[in-house]
Amino acid sequence: DSYASDSVDLLNDKLLGGLLADGFDEKSCLSRYQSATLHKGLSGKPSSYLISRLKKYEARHRECGPYTESYNKTVKELASGQFSESSACKYVVWISFSGLGNRILTLASAFLYALLTDRVLLVDPGVDMVDLFCEPFPDASWFVPPDFPLNSQLNNFNQDSNQCHGKMLKTKSITNSTVPSSVYLHLVHDYDDNDKLFFCDEEQHFLQKVPWLIMKTDNYFVPSLFLMPSFEQELNNLFPKKDKVFHFLGRYLFHPTNNVWGLVVRYYHAYLAKADERVGIQIRVFDTEPGPFPHVLDQILACTLNQNILPDVNREQNVNSSAGTPKSKAILMTSLSSGYFEKVRDMYWEYPTMTGEVVGIYQPSHEGYQQTQKQIHNQKAWAEMYLLSLTDVLVTSSWSTFGYVAQGLGGLKPWILYKPENRTAPNPPCQRAMSMEPCFHAPPFYDCKAKRGTDTGALVPHVRHCEDMSWGLKLV
Numbered sequence: 085d086s087y088a089s090d091s092v093d094l095l096n097d098k099l100l101g102g103l104l105a106d107g108f109d110e111k112s113c114l115s116r117y118q119s120a121t122l123h124k125g126l127s128g129k130p131s132s133y134l135i136s137r138l139k140k141y142e143a144r145h146r147e148c149g150p151y152t153e154s155y156n157k158t159v160k161e162l163a164s165g166q167f168s169e170s171s172a173c174k175y176v177v178w179i180s181f182s183g184l185g186n187r188i189l190t191l192a193s194a195f196l197y198a199l200l201t202d203r204v205l206l207v208d209p210g211v212d213m214v215d216l217f218c219e220p221f222p223d224a225s226w227f228v229p230p231d232f233p234l235n236s237q238l239n240n241f242n243q244d245s246n247q248c249h250g251k252m253l254k255t256k257s258i259t260n261s262t263v264p265s266s267v268y269l270h271l272v273h274d275y276d277d278n279d280k281l282f283f284c285d286e287e288q289h290f291l292q293k294v295p296w297l298i299m300k301t302d303n304y305f306v307p308s309l310f311l312m313p314s315f316e317q318e319l320n321n322l323f324p325k326k327d328k329v330f331h332f333l334g335r336y337l338f339h340p341t342n343n344v345w346g347l348v349v350r351y352y353h354a355y356l357a358k359a360d361e362r363v364g365i366q367i368r369v370f371d372t373e374p375g376p377f378p379h380v381l382d383q384i385l386a387c388t389l390n391q392n393i394l395p396d397v398n399r400e401q402n403v404n405s406s407a408g409t410p411k412s413k414a415i416l417m418t419s420l421s422s423g424y425f426e427k428v429r430d431m432y433w434e435y436p437t438m439t440g441e442v443v444g445i446y447q448p449s450h451e452g453y454q455q456t457q458k459q460i461h462n463q464k465a466w467a468e469m470y471l472l473s474l475t476d477v478l479v480t481s482s483w484s485t486f487g488y489v490a491q492g493l494g495g496l497k498p499w500i501l502y503k504p505e506n507r508t509a510p511n512p513p514c515q516r517a518m519s520m521e522p523c524f525h526a527p528p529f530y531d532c533k534a535k536r537g538t539d540t541g542a543l544v545p546h547v548r549h550c551e552d553m554s555w556g557l558k559l560v
């Protein structure tokens with residue numbers, strides 16, 4: 085009957101059309117079930133192949149997760165340095181590194197890599213991953229257990245470590261006969277040409293055999309996976325629409341914990357829910373001084389007024405607004421500084437808008453500077469990225485992974501504020517993004533087959549250079 089099918093639909097919507105696994109305890113992670121009430125829904129439908137691969141992944145995670153029989157066996161081999169080809173489970177261990185926006189992007193990248201290579205993703209909780217995200221996989225934790233034998237080394241791995249893949253290539257210590265039980269992958273923006281060979285099929289062939297891959301990265305390296313012949317077919321099947329990779333994986337993986345969800349929901353209902361339209365403006369200024377800077381304010385106003393994102397004000401006369409309830413816009417601003425917010429808020433209080441709309445400006449926090457190791461700071465940063473993703477129109481800052489997370493989760497093509505040079509507002513001030521995908525800031529420019537440099541942004545139509553960083557790569 086129709087009642088039954090309605091409730092099936094409702095459950096289906098709640099679980100994002102099958103993207104999310106059912107069977108979690110709802111109360112332990114409210115956001116997983118309530119996100120559909122704040123978000124507009126997914127942008128597009130995930131392929132049934134993606135959904136089936138995620139279910140397969142969940143089964144593997146259940147089979148190989150911490151303290152399972154297979155895990156215990158593989159860990160033993162790790163300790164002895166010897167391993168049997170038969171180890172059923174292979175792992176990617178993700179090292180907690182860099183700001184929260186970066187971490188969210190690299191977790192999604194590492195997860196996709198695990199999916200493509202039949203590995204299990206384990207997350208180093210570090211000091212700053214606590215109480216941010218719900219466990220994404222049913223019945224098995226994604227955290228590296230406290231007694232994992234390599235825990236004490238995770239923070240010490242670097243390009244000079246003997247287990248570093250690039251270093252092994254440099255010193256020619258990779259042989260056909262022995263396979264190491266663990267290899268460290270240095271995919272941080274300062275990586276060298278040897279480390280970058282990670283993105284060549286030949287090296288993947290070697291890495292495939294290694295049970296434990298330890299990965300440290302601060303980059304969304306997904307675009308380069310799309311340039312590797314060995315992953316091409318599988319990625320095509322997983323993502324018939326290539327501009328939705330982070331959108332789907334992000335909505336699958338990242339569910340705010342109840343504490344963070346409280347920050348999101350309270351703020352949303354208090355300041356944003358009732359407006360006719362919601363606009364997000366994410367201000368990230370990469371300058372040695374904290375600001376606020378007049379050229380940044382000029383740029384924000386030039387972009388939002390030119391593109392009719394915000395209404396202009398009438399400084400000449402105080403026109404009477406027409407009778408009746410005016411249309412309302414709620415502007416969610418995020419920034420480490422409160423200076424821009426105060427100026428824009430005052431402007432809309434002191435003068436009427438040309439359109440008669442009323443504009444409310446809200447900024448949840450002004451933390452002053454990045455404080456990555458403080459829990460409430462990270463929780464607020466995560467809540468703010470999430471709140472930005474709930475807006476209808478989004479303006480972001482160049483180079484900022486904080487903004488990429490918001491646009492990707494929200495399924496939004498933002499207006500990107502160009503990066504100011506010499507403290508001057510660029511002209512034009514902003515540009516519409518080609519896609520909702522994040523930018524890979526430090527991609528390799530290497531043709532693995534020809535063994536020479538190449539422009540990796542010009543090889544296929546769906547991997548292009550980014551709007552905000554000419555040498556970056558993004559999926560479109």
Ligand code: GDP
Nearest residue numbers: 183184185186418419420454464465484485486
């Ligand atoms: P990116 O540096 O812009 O790429 O973004 P990240 O998230 O990786 O690192 C910046 C960090 O600075 C964030 O994780 C926060 O800790 C802090 N931060 C930057 N901008 C904001 C903001 O608008 N609000 C809050 N709450 N924190 C911010």
